[in-house]
Amino acid sequence: QKEVEQNSGPLSVPEGAIASLNCTYSDRVSQSFFWYRQYSGKSPELIMSIYSNGDKEDGRFTAQLNKASQYVSLLIRDSQPSDSATYLCAVFINSGYALNFGKGTSLLVTP
Amino acid sequence: DAGVIQSPRHEVTEMGQEVTLRCKPISGHDYLFWYRQTMMRGLELLIYFNNNVPIDDSGMPEDRFSAKMPNASFSTLKIQPSEPRDSAVYFCASSDRTSGGNEQFFGPGTRLTVL
Numbered sequence: 001q002k003e004v005e006q007n008s009g010p011l012s013v014p015e016g017a018i019a020s021l022n023c024t025y026s027d028r029v030s031q032s033f034f035w036y037r038q039y040s041g042k043s044p045e046l047i048m049s050i051y052s053n054g055d056k057e058d059g060r061f062t063a064q065l066n067k068a069s070q071y072v073s074l075l076i077r078d079s080q081p082s083d084s085a086t087y088l089c090a091v092f093i094n095s096g097y098a099l100n101f102g103k104g105t106s107l108l109v110t111p
Numbered sequence: 112d113a114g115v116i117q118s119p120r121h122e123v124t125e126m127g128q129e130v131t132l133r134c135k136p137i138s139g140h141d142y143l144f145w146y147r148q149t150m151m152r153g154l155e156l157l158i159y160f161n162n163n164v165p166i167d168d169s170g171m172p173e174d175r176f177s178a179k180m181p182n183a184s185f186s187t188l189k190i191q192p193s194e195p196r197d198s199a200v201y202f203c204a205s206s207d208r209t210s211g212g213n214e215q216f217f218g219p220g221t222r223l224t225v226l
Contacts, residue, residue: 032213043202043217044154088154097142097208098167099215103153 004091006102014110019076021105023089026070033065033072036088038104044088048074079109113137115218117203123224129191132221134203135184140216141209145178145188146202148220154202160186161208193225 003026013019021035032051036044050056050063050072062075076083086104093100116135124130136143144159158168163180171178175194180186190197200222204215 034213043220045217046214049213093156093167096167097161097206097213098144098156098159100156101146101154 004089004100004102006087006089006105008103009106010108011105012108012110013079015079015081017079017109019079019083019107019109021074021076021087021089021107023072023074023102024070025072025089025091025100027091027100028070030070030091032092033063034090034099035061035063035072035074036090036101038086038088040085044101076107079107081109081111083107084109115203115205115216117201117218117221119221120219121222121224123226124193125226126194127192128225129189130193130197130223130225132188132201132203132223134186134188134218136186136203136205137207137216138184139209140205140207141183142206142215143180143186144204144206144215145186146204146217147199148202149199157188190223193223195225198223198225 005024035048037047038044048063050065053065056063060077064073086106088104089102090099118133141162145157146154148154157170158178160180178188200220202220203218206215
């Protein structure tokens with residue numbers, strides 16, 4: 001199975017700051033990329049998807065994709081304590097529809 | 112819609128016992144996925160189905176694990192016999208590829224503890 005790598009953190013940012021979460025993947029044919037948020041004891045929830053190189057913005061969230069560098073990131077602007085969670089990067093496996101997840105980055109937003 | 116439903120939410124069993132986890136996907140979804148999550152290994156795909164047919168079971172750890180989807184509204188993941196290393200949270204997810212959707216909707220999970 002192809003690898004999806006994330007820094008486990010924890011990443012600690014003050015309230016109102018920008019949180020930057022990074023992910024690298026090993027499968028060059030990957031075309032679809034996703035960011036899931038998982039609160040402690042809860043199930044993963046999709047927050048962003050990105051398919052093309054460049055930036056995609058949705059509210060306070062921006063996903064960035066660079067296929068040449070095999071790198072995808074998630075920026076959270078004006079971070080709030082409610083953003084404290086684990087963020088999982090995911091990639092479709094083998095051009096199919098099942099996901100290969102990274103182990104996640106724990107984000108802590110401090111008031 | 113009620114979302115993906117999983118049962119039981121918690122299961123505690125002893126080594127060697129059979130465990131059956133259940134999942135009801137969102138109505139109309141054509142893909143169903145079983146994942147396992149542990150601190151050490153993260154979230155791992157076990158098996159997935161398309162229109163009730165298993166497509167990829169390469170993530171099933173060993174023959175002790177089996178999964179079925181007898182109809183579009185029900186799937187089971189069975190572990191027989193269970194071992195302590197099977198302790199994890201098991202998630203079921205479904206998606207609607209027919210309408211072009213890529214999002215997988217996860218159930219609340221079953222926390223399995225094997226003593």
